Amino acid sequence: MEAAQEALYMLSALEQAGYEAYLVGGCVRDALLGQPPKDYDIATQARPPQATEALEAAGCRVHPTGIAHGTVTAVYRGLAVEVTAYRRDGEYLDHRHPSQVRFVSQLQEDLLRRDFTCNALAFHPDRGLVDLVGGLPDLRAGLLRCVGDPMARFEEDALRVLRALRFASVLGFAIEAETAAAVHQRAALLQSVARERISAELLKLVCGKRAEPVLGAFWDVLAVCLPGLAETPDAQKAACLERLSSLPPDPLLRLYPLLRCSASPEEDLRALRLSARQQESLRLLLALGEQPQSSLPQVRRLLGKQGEERARLLLTLQGGQALPLLERCLQEGLCCSLSQLALGGRELLGLGLQGPRVGEALDGLLGLVIEGKLPNDRAALLEAARRWME
Numbered sequence: 109m110e111a112a113q114e115a116l117y118m119l120s121a122l123e124q125a126g127y128e129a130y131l132v133g134g135c136v137r138d139a140l141l142g143q144p145p146k147d148y149d150i151a152t153q154a155r156p157p158q159a160t161e162a163l164e165a166a167g168c169r170v171h172p173t174g175i176a177h178g179t180v181t182a183v184y185r186g187l188a189v190e191v192t193a194y195r196r197d198g199e200y201l202d203h204r205h206p207s208q209v210r211f212v213s214q215l216q217e218d219l220l221r222r223d224f225t226c227n228a229l230a231f232h233p234d235r236g237l238v239d240l241v242g243g244l245p246d247l248r249a250g251l252l253r254c255v256g257d258p259m260a261r262f263e264e265d266a267l268r269v270l271r272a273l274r275f276a277s278v279l280g281f282a283i284e285a286e287t288a289a290a291v292h293q294r295a296a297l298l299q300s301v302a303r304e305r306i307s308a309e310l311l312k313l314v315c316g317k318r319a320e321p322v323l324g325a326f327w328d329v330l331a332v333c334l335p336g337l338a339e340t341p342d343a344q345k346a347a348c349l350e351r352l353s354s355l356p357p358d359p360l361l362r363l364y365p366l367l368r369c370s371a372s373p374e375e376d377l378r379a380l381r382l383s384a385r386q387q388e389s390l391r392l393l394l395a396l397g398e399q400p401q402s403s404l405p406q407v408r409r410l411l412g413k414q415g416e417e418r419a420r421l422l423l424t425l426q427g428g429q430a431l432p433l434l435e436r437c438l439q440e441g442l443c444c445s446l447s448q449l450a451l452g453g454r455e456l457l458g459l460g461l462q463g464p465r466v467g468e469a470l471d472g473l474l475g476l477v478i479e480g481k482l483p484n485d486r487a488a489l490l491e492a493a494r495r496w497m498e
């Protein structure tokens with residue numbers, strides 16, 4: 109298995125200090141799938157203070173990022189790795205939070221608390237792969253299966269219901285039958301999970317390569333997250349998912365067809381707890397998504413009002429044909445907003461215009477420039493303003 113030198117260096121630093129340590133979770137799974145791991149996790153016998161001492165002695169910077177859960181983040185030559193003490197979760201309260209975590213001395217127990225078999229693999233460069241739950245055959249077969257009894261595991265932590273769909277969508281795995289049945293049966297428990305956690309999983313889910321079939325088969329789960337989708341007729345679902353899978357894997361673009369399909373888009377949008385910027389972008393997509401912005405003046409207006417990032421997003425949603433016009437506006441520095449107009453309010457005041465008439469005149473002049481009826485040139489604009497005042 110390929111692994112980053114820096115992560116292997118940390119493993120050996122822990123072991124030289126006398127603590128067993130393994131690479132675990134997503135990095136082992138992805139490496140076995142032949143994909144570059146997005147990040148590395150280490151599980152170790154060392155508790156956070158001991159891990160910190162051993163890693164610092166080996167030249168790593170160590171940050172106490174999750175001491176209560178046994179986690180520190182170690183950085184070596186620019187690579188950040190989460191280093192977590194072997195632990196077992198205590199009894200779960202409220203379907204989400206273990207009442208306490210208990211540190212344990214055995215890797216075995218740590219692996220058994222993990223959500224899915226393909227996520228419960230550990231690897232050590234000398235000792236090889238540790239697979240207690242049949243994770244490797246499942247991974248080879250492309251099957252997502254809970255570790256242990258699916259109903260019990262989803263009851264412990266309902267976020268796993270959505271994580272199952274996320275991994276199925278992103279990895280392109282099928283969900284094993286018993287796990288799939290439990291996903292449907294335990295979907296309602298997602299209501300007790302923090303919105304931010306749901307949102308983080310949902311954004312990854314919609315960008316997965318198999319988002320369309322997964323969301324189609326588990327629309328009931330999706331509707332727990334976005335209640336406005338609960339009553340969607342089948343034909344509309346199919347059209348919505350087809351649209352979704354035709355869009356590039358950008359979370360905002362892919363949420364658009366779902367919100368458009370929702371009976372309560374604004375409530376569902378707010379439930380996603382996105383940043384204010386992301387919410388504004390989605391509101392723009394919802395307002396203008398179905399009104400093609402295809403002429404140069406339309407694109408100039410859009411760019412002037414919404415800025416480059418949002419304009420690009422909307423034009424991409426609309427198929428991208430108008431993107432060359434956007435590039436042209438940017439490259440040629442075409443005037444798209446009042447701040448780019450070659451004439452300012454002060455000059456209009458000089459002509460004797462007052463109060464709201466100044467703003468009206470500027471808007472009028474900007475409109476003419478954008479329509480291509482007037483050059484963005486100070487003399488021409490002054491001349492037009494004089495005529496406008498007559």
Ligand code: ATP
Nearest residue numbers: 132133134135146149221222223227228265267268
């Ligand atoms: P990604 O590639 O998205 O980072 P990942 O598998 O690394 O995928 P993380 O959310 O980073 O996913 O979690 C790291 C590991 O921790 C998982 O592989 C899994 O073993 C374990 N894990 C994470 N969340 C849970 C959970 N809710 N219940 C049980 N185990 C979990």
Ligand code: MG
Nearest residue numbers: 133134135147
């Ligand atoms: Mg991870």
